[in-house]
Amino acid sequence: PPCKPAVFIPVDRSPEIQEARLKLPILAEEQVIMEAISENPIVIICGETGSGKTTQVPQFLYEAGYASPNGAIGITEPRRVAAVSMSQRVAKEMNLSHRVVSYQIRYEGNVTDETQIKFMTDGVLLKEIQKDFLLSKYRVVIIDEAHERSMYTDILIGLLSRIVPLRQKKGLPLKLIIMSATLRVEDFTGNKRLFSATPPVIQVDARQFPVTVHFNKKTPLDDYSGECFRKVCKIHRMLPPGGILVFLTGQAEVHSLCRRLRKAFPFQKTKTAGEEDDKGEPVEETRTFKKSRKRRKVLTLPKIDLDNYSVVPVDEGDEDRDADTDDDDIAGSDLDLDLGDGDSEEDEKSDSSLPLYVLPLYSLLAPEKQAKVFRSPPPGTRLCVVATNVAETSLTIPGIKYVVDCGKVKKRFYDRITGVSSFRVTWISQASANQRAGRAGRTEPGHCYRLYSSAVFMDFEKFSAPEITKRPVEDLILQMKALNIEKVINFPFPTPPPTEALAAAEELLIALGALKEPPTTGRLKQQLAAKLSCPISSLGRIMATFPVAPRYAKMLALSRQHNCLPYTITMVAAMTVRELFEEFDSPAVSEEETARRKGKRARLLQMQRLWAGQGPMQKLGDLMVMLGAVGACEYAGCARKFCDDNGLRYKAMLEIRRLRGQLTTAVNSVCADAGLYVDPKMKPPTEAQATYLRQIVLAGLGDHIARKVQAEELLDDKWKNAYKTALLDDPVFIHPSSVLFKELPEFVVYQEIVETTKLYMKGVSAVEPEWIPALLPPYCHFGKPLENPPPSYCPETGRIHCHRPSVFYRVGWELPAVEVDYPEGIDRYKYFARFLLEGKVIEELSSYSQCLLSSPLIMLKTWSKLQPRTESLLQALVAENCDNRDALLAAWKKNPKYLLSAYCQWIPEAMHQELAKTWPPVAL
DNA sequence: TAGGGTTTT
Numbered sequence: 001p002p003c004k005p006a007v008f009i010p011v012d013r014s015p016e017i018q019e020a021r022l023k024l025p026i027l028a029e030e031q032v033i034m035e036a037i038s039e040n041p042i043v044i045i046c047g048e049t050g051s052g053k054t055t056q057v058p059q060f061l062y063e064a065g066y067a068s069p070n071g072a073i074g075i076t077e078p079r080r081v082a083a084v085s086m087s088q089r090v091a092k093e094m095n096l097s098h099r100v101v102s103y104q105i106r107y108e109g110n111v112t113d114e115t116q117i118k119f120m121t122d123g124v125l126l127k128e129i130q131k132d133f134l135l136s137k138y139r140v141v142i143i144d145e146a147h148e149r150s151m152y153t154d155i156l157i158g159l160l161s162r163i164v165p166l167r168q169k170k171g172l173p174l175k176l177i178i179m180s181a182t183l184r185v186e187d188f189t190g191n192k193r194l195f196s197a198t199p200p201v202i203q204v205d206a207r208q209f210p211v212t213v214h215f216n217k218k219t220p221l222d223d224y225s226g227e228c229f230r231k232v233c234k235i236h237r238m239l240p241p242g243g244i245l246v247f248l249t250g251q252a253e254v255h256s257l258c259r260r261l262r263k264a265f266p267f268q269k270t271k272t273a274g275e276e277d278d279k280g281e282p283v284e285e286t287r288t289f290k291k292s293r294k295r296r297k298v299l300t301l302p303k304i305d306l307d308n309y310s311v312v313p314v315d316e317g318d319e320d321r322d323a324d325t326d327d328d329d330i331a332g333s334d335l336d337l338d339l340g341d342g343d344s345e346e347d348e349k350s351d352s353s354l355p356l357y358v359l360p361l362y363s364l365l366a367p368e369k370q371a372k373v374f375r376s377p378p379p380g381t382r383l384c385v386v387a388t389n390v391a392e393t394s395l396t397i398p399g400i401k402y403v404v405d406c407g408k409v410k411k412r413f414y415d416r417i418t419g420v421s422s423f424r425v426t427w428i429s430q431a432s433a434n435q436r437a438g439r440a441g442r443t444e445p446g447h448c449y450r451l452y453s454s455a456v457f458m459d460f461e462k463f464s465a466p467e468i469t470k471r472p473v474e475d476l477i478l479q480m481k482a483l484n485i486e487k488v489i490n491f492p493f494p495t496p497p498p499t500e501a502l503a504a505a506e507e508l509l510i511a512l513g514a515l516k517e518p519p520t521t522g523r524l525k526q527q528l529a530a531k532l533s534c535p536i537s538s539l540g541r542i543m544a545t546f547p548v549a550p551r552y553a554k555m556l557a558l559s560r561q562h563n564c565l566p567y568t569i570t571m572v573a574a575m576t577v578r579e580l581f582e583e584f585d586s587p588a589v590s591e592e593e594t595a596r597r598k599g600k601r602a603r604l605l606q607m608q609r610l611w612a613g614q615g616p617m618q619k620l621g622d623l624m625v626m627l628g629a630v631g632a633c634e635y636a637g638c639a640r641k642f643c644d645d646n647g648l649r650y651k652a653m654l655e656i657r658r659l660r661g662q663l664t665t666a667v668n669s670v671c672a673d674a675g676l677y678v679d680p681k682m683k684p685p686t687e688a689q690a691t692y693l694r695q696i697v698l699a700g701l702g703d704h705i706a707r708k709v710q711a712e713e714l715l716d717d718k719w720k721n722a723y724k725t726a727l728l729d730d731p732v733f734i735h736p737s738s739v740l741f742k743e744l745p746e747f748v749v750y751q752e753i754v755e756t757t758k759l760y761m762k763g764v765s766a767v768e769p770e771w772i773p774a775l776l777p778p779y780c781h782f783g784k785p786l787e788n789p790p791p792s793y794c795p796e797t798g799r800i801h802c803h804r805p806s807v808f809y810r811v812g813w814e815l816p817a818v819e820v821d822y823p824e825g826i827d828r829y830k831y832f833a834r835f836l837l838e839g840k841v842i843e844e845l846s847s848y849s850q851c852l853l854s855s856p857l858i859m860l861k862t863w864s865k866l867q868p869r870t871e872s873l874l875q876a877l878v879a880e881n882c883d884n885r886d887a888l889l890a891a892w893k894k895n896p897k898y899l900l901s902a903y904c905q906w907i908p909e910a911m912h913q914e915l916a917k918t919w920p921p922v923a924l
Numbered sequence: 925t926a927g928g929g930t931t932t933t
Contacts, residue, residue, distance in 0.1 A: 078931065106933060123933040152932065250928070363930060389929055410929045423928055467931085479933085547933040578928090585927070662933090736925035756927065 007065040012095045021093070024052035025205040030060050036200050037061070037140075041164050042176045046183050047204030049438060053179050054082075054144050055090050058117050061140055062094070066175070067116035071139035076122040078150045079394060080105040087119040106547075107658045122152035129159055130482060130544070134167055140175040146188070147180040147431075148393065149466035149494075155476060158492045159483075161194050182431055184463050187494040194492045209441040211403075211448050219452040224406040225253050227451045228386075229260050231404050235449070236265060236356055236382060242401025242446070243383040245391060247436050249410040249425050251583075254360045254386045261384060267355030355380065361387035361395070364579055367651060373397050392435055396442065403440040403448040405433060407456070414472055416500045418727045419703075422755040429464040433457060466495045473497050474505040474550050478514055481536040482544035489532050506532055508703060511778040512554045514540030546666050548576050555700040556667060562692045565667060565676055567627060567685050571693065573659040574626035575751055575763060580656075581608075581629075582647045604647030607632075612739040617690045619766040621740040621748070623697060624690065630656055634680045695775060698767045701749040702776040706732055706761060707813055708746050723748065726779075726810045728759065735760040747772070770816045773806040777820070780806040785827075786817055793835040798885025800831045826874075827860075828883045833873050834859040837906060841885055844921035845903075852906050869905035876902040892920040 013021070021027055026047060036043045047053045058073050067073045077083040087103035087110075094101060099112040104120040111118060122143070129135060141160060146153055160176050167174040178188060178199075189198050220227045228246050235244055248254050357377035361370060374397065377383040385397055389409055409428045414421050428436075433450065440446025450457065468476070480488055488502055496502075509515045515534035519527060536544070543553035552572040559568035574580060584601040611628025612618050620627070629646075633653050636642035643650040657678075664676045685693060698705075706723035709731070714720065721744060722731030732753055734741050740748065743766070751763025773780045785791060785802035794801045800822035806815045822828045832841070837856035839846025849856070859870055876899050877883065880891040891898045900919045904912050915921075 080932080121932065123931095127933055148931090150931065252927075364928085392930090394930070412929065425929095475933085583927090733925095741925070754928080758926095760926075 009063050009065050009067075011059065011063055013093060014095065017093050017095075021052075021056070023207065024056060025207055026052045026056050029202065029204050030056075033057065033202055033204075034060055034064055036202055037175055037177065040200055041168065041173060042161075042178070042195060042199035044178045044180065044185050044188060044199050044201045045204060046180050046185065046201060048181050048206035048208060050206040050208045050442070051204045052207070053204060054086055055093060057142060057177065057179070058090055059094060062117060066140050068139070069114055069116060070137065072115055072137055073117045073140045073142065074125060074135075074138045075117070075119045075142040075144055076125050076153070076156065077119060078122055078145050078148055078153060080121055081394075082145075083119040083121050087117075090117060090119075107662060122150060122156055125156060126152055126159075126479065127547070129156075129163075130479070133163065133483065134170070134172075135163060135174065136167075136172065138174060140177065142177040142179060144179045145181065146178045147182045147184055149187075149468070151467045151471065151476065154466055154468045154494050155480075157188065157494055158194065161492050181435075182463070184431065187466075191492070191494060194494060208438060209443070209445040211437050211441040211446045213437055213448045213450060215450050215454040215457065216452055219407075219456045224248075224408060224451055225257055228257055228404055228406055229264075231449050231451065232257075232261060232356075232384060233264060235402050235404070236354060236384070239402065239447075241382060242444070243377075243385065243397065243399040244402045244404060245397060245400045245439055246384065246386045246404040246406075247391065248386060248388060248406055249408050250388060251360075251362050251364070254362055254388060257386045258358050258360050261356055261358045261386070265354050265356035265358075267357075267378075267381060355382075356384050357381040358384045358386065361385050361391055361397075363388070363390045363394070364583075364649075370395070391439065392432065396439070399443060400439055401444060401446045403436055403446065405436045405448060405450050407433065407450060407452040407460075414470065416498060416504065418725075418753075419472060419504075420728070420753045420755050420759060427456075427460055429461045430457065431463045433460065468493065468497050469495055469501075471501075472505065473501050474508050477502065477505040478509055478536075478540060478544050478550050478553075481509070481515060481534075482541060484536075486535050487533045502532060506534060509540065509550060510534060511702060511776075512539075512543070512550055512700070513537060513778075514543050514550060514554070542670055545670060547662065548572055551700040551704075552576065555696050556663065558696050558699055560671065560674070562689060564685075564689060564692050564696060565674065566664075566679060566682055567689060567693055568696055569660055569663045569667065569676075570630050570656075570682070571623050571627055571697070573656045573663060574630050575623070576659060577652050577655045579649055580626060580652050582649050584647070600647055603645075607646050608739060613684065613690070616687050617685070618739070618743070619745065620690050620694050620697075621743075621765040622738050622751075622763050623693070623765050625739055628684065630660075631682055631684060634682065637680070694765055694767060695771055697765050698749055698771055699775045701751070701765075702779050704750050704752075705767070705772065705776075705779075705808070706748050706750060707808075707811075708744055708748075723761065724811060725753075726808065728753075730759055732759040732761055734764050735762045738762065738764045740764045740766060770818055772808065773804075773815045773818045773820070779809045780815060781809060782806045782820070782823070785822060791822055791831050793831075793840045795840070798841070800828055800835070800883065802831075824883075826878070829874055829877045830859045832883045833870075833877055836888075837873075841888065842921050844918070848907050848911065848915070851908060851911065853908065854906065869902075872905060873899075873902045889922065889924065892922065893924050896920050896924075 033045065045053055045057065054075070058075055061067065061073050075086070077086065083103045083105050087098065087101055091098050091101035098110045099114045101117045102111040102115040102119070103109055104111050104118060104124050106121065106123065125141070135141065143153055143156055143160070146157065157178065164174050164176050183203070185201055188194060189201060216227070225248065228248065232244055232246060246257065248257060359373050361373050373385050376399070383399060385391065391397060407428055408425050409432065410423055410425050412421055412423055437448035440448050477488055480491065485491055488506070489499070506515065510517055514537060516537050518530040518534055539557060542557050543550055546553040546556050548556070552575060555568050555572055559565045581604060582600070584597040584604070607629070608625050611625045611632065613620070613624050613628065617624055629648060630653070632646070633642055633648055634657065638653055638657055640650050642648070643653055660678050664678050668674055668676050703726070706725045709719045709722050709724055719731050722733055725732055734744070734748070738761070745766035747767045747769050748761065748764050749767055750761035753759050753761055773782070782804045783806060785804050789803050791800055791802035801819050802822045803817040804820050805817040807813060808815060822831060834856040835841050836845070837849060837852060837859070839849040854867060854869065858867060880887065880898065882888045882891055897919065900916060904915065907915065
């Protein structure tokens, strides 16, 4: 077959690298792997972290001649940092330039036309499929970390399952390699719709040190945080050196455990002037520490050899000895150092002879504070990192020997019908527990203390549900429709999203105008079938090119008007990036610290009020605050100090800056004459622009409207200050952090609803009721055209307009009558005929309107049929579907004599000849 | 008057 390379490409590796490579178990499997790849279009490689598959498999392929500048090896990663660091590592190992081994992530990359090995985030490859469905510049695509089942990974696997045979047919075969850290591959191998021929699965060993797992005998009912504290205390007091990593579920828990541990195992702290200590970390100054070391003679950590199984633990007897996991790489607890389900209270006593270097770690923590966990702790101290789930996959902390796992995780849940999200703490999966345990065996044999019993563990789900089954999918569906995959329901998802989620996505996209509406006539069965197979509209195609959620993409698509684009781009970027503002609410260690935070918080609140603007601007609400914050920050050059001083999250501001750049480029490439650029000195919007922006926001967030409960509807106190939405029966409230919290506008739109103690709307903006029917007709049920104000002819559009009252869908809110297109039907022809006769449609006919034989108004009378001239004019218009100016001009183009005889019936015979000469009465 | 894990185009 043409894909089988005949060459061997030499690689010039340094001796040190060559030596390190040889230690990797995967090197022994090179031949097996390469044979499988040579003989099969699709291969699955399973190997845990530490097997070296990510760095080595691309090198095997390169050496075997799979790569060339016009047929690269592509590797996808679920995270940006991984794509960048892997490309750097592989380049170094192969002694090749980054021009050859490159990366591409959302905002940046170093790909050249020499690139032969390309690491990228999974989203980047998905975008590339949009431009080149066959991925013709790749000869191999590797999907890494497929076990994580991220949304993009799943969708890529589905797409590639179709691309591989297409490439085969074209005689340009493409190899697909799926790499997974677990053996959970049945969704790929057992899914005949995905891969009709089951791909071979190759298992590779990992170079991991053994991790002994200790289960608690008892599972704490709710105080897992306290149990963590006791376990860390025991480890620190009794076990030999080695870092401790604790898994908790949220920031607040992390900080509170950090405080407790620091109190229990303090070490001399001296605060240098100006030193920032807002999270209360001990100052890591070696000098200070050495001093205390001299003062206290015994400052050595215990030196019990944990891996010498003859040592008997001091407090044994409480452990769950039947502990066993079904993972062979993690040893079950047998006869070794278990610590018991500690519940003694003596641990609370402060003991400064055993300093513990305690650090918090979570995703939103400032990067420089995160970085502390990668540096070695002050000499003589033991490192203890208290982390959320970031430490499970995203960040690897060196030197960890002990893992304390509470067994819980905080996850976001979405209500499939209402879209309301909430955060819940749940048990983790067995796979997740094993992944956490594995973090103890990176540098030497380790121990994992699970704060739950083995029976509880056995009740865990084997794996967590793939992301695609848990989230709203409108963005995904739009991307797929842009790839002309219309029947999304037939797509070979490894695991399909629930049908309700697909239907909700399709419905939203139709309402946004991104998909063509399904027919509402015909057989019910066909209607239902058409419902989940709507093709993309031209607006949808434009929206799909904007790398943001469809609601926001719609806002961008509308913003050409009134010079709103720079503002919409900024607003959309700000809404896309989460957590713009710093949090100052977590309790601090010292009183000065508490006071300092109080000051910062007050300053931020003051700035937010300033950014919210004056007068009518304020109605843009939280989105105006975002706009103001980004504007001010950019004006200050996006300086770190400005962010720190004003309570802005620096990392968020940098991301917004890059996203603004990307969106500006995207908009420019859709409308070349827009000539947009990112202006660091962007002025605030004018009052008029702020109003347009509110309308643009409404057009994107049409399904996120809420209406204040009217005084007369207030039956129950629980509805005080509450809002009602179309889909929720319960009251919703403006979140107290919103600048509109006290304003309570009658109608608002919101970015999202999060359920905590109540249902709270966040990212709120006020809208005027009359905008709703004008901008969101899909959500409104319109009544009959009003007689007053009367229907009129619109010279701009050439169409008949009228005023129609409407009610909002599902909730029936009465909306003000607004001017809209006259509804389709015979009456629209009658009005068109009338305005045509009056000379309003075609100016050249206005000279004849003085001499008409009947009043044009008779067109509208119910007895109009009594007059032959009304009848023939109407019939002629209906015959050519002429109820607007454009249709009339088109009809004349087709037939220049069109309408002449019908019109002649309305004017004296004497004028007929003259009229016929100048007919049609317009230049075509 | 609140309280939020983690990713990505």
